[in-house]
Amino acid sequence: MGFGTSIAGSLIIITFLVIGVNIFVALTDITQTSAELLNKENEDASMELRGKTSETSNSTGTNITTLTTSLENRGDQNLDIQKIDLYRDGVRKNRSNVQKDIVVSASNPGLWDPGEILNATIEEERSLLQDTVKITITNNKGGQVTTVIEVE
């Protein structure tokens, strides 16, 4: 084999190596992104309705209705209680006006763990409510539950 052929062969091998590495890196990136996408799609942030109550009292001279919705975290993620939102008849309540308590097995303070029950409570003047109210509760991972409560 001549000198020229050796150089040409070496050049071709080096070039194919460089090209192969580039394509390998690009394909690795795209595989990694696909895996992240798949993991994200597999994330479950579902919640399930466990109960709902309505109670009206007149301790302050005004009829105040307390509406409580109980939900179970049915997903596989710990949810931040502070980021749970409540909508009453399509209007979002400010987070400071929604009382949120974990009522079963509060192992991680501030977090709503899978299997735990959360009570979300709001108080409204009875005169501002219809006979039924629609409550929607959402979490920051895209899960949401809607229910209708008959006001007592």
Place this chain on the structure above:
Amino acid sequence: MGFGTIVTHIMMFIGAITIAAGLLVVVTNVADEATTTINEKQSDLTMSTQTSFTLTSVSYNSGTLRLYAQNTGEREIRRDTIDLFINGERVSRTSYTQSIEEDTKVSNTESWSPEEVLYIEYNTVLENGRYTVLLNAESKQKEQEISV
């Protein structure tokens, strides 16, 4: 080794180098294009993966359509890409107001950051019936049906 043989070897050497170089240029160009395309697709996929929002509530009451949506993705969404459609008809951006709910704000930017709740208020008269409300942002779409 005669003069003719040396010339022949030199010509073969030059020929081999020329063919190899030509081949390398062609293959390199093809490979570069392939790598660029793969990188662009990967970038698109990453952007698409990281952009996500949920239409959490749509309601109509007393001439006001209210929409709430939460950024459930991992990157900011440009608010100037947001469009509202009712029964397939686009609503002019100047006809409604949009804002980020104060108690959900995680940054002071004009964008719609992850976990923030966007509020859209549109004053309009809707006749009784069913309506499909669609929100479009950065090529992602979410819709809900409401009854009026």
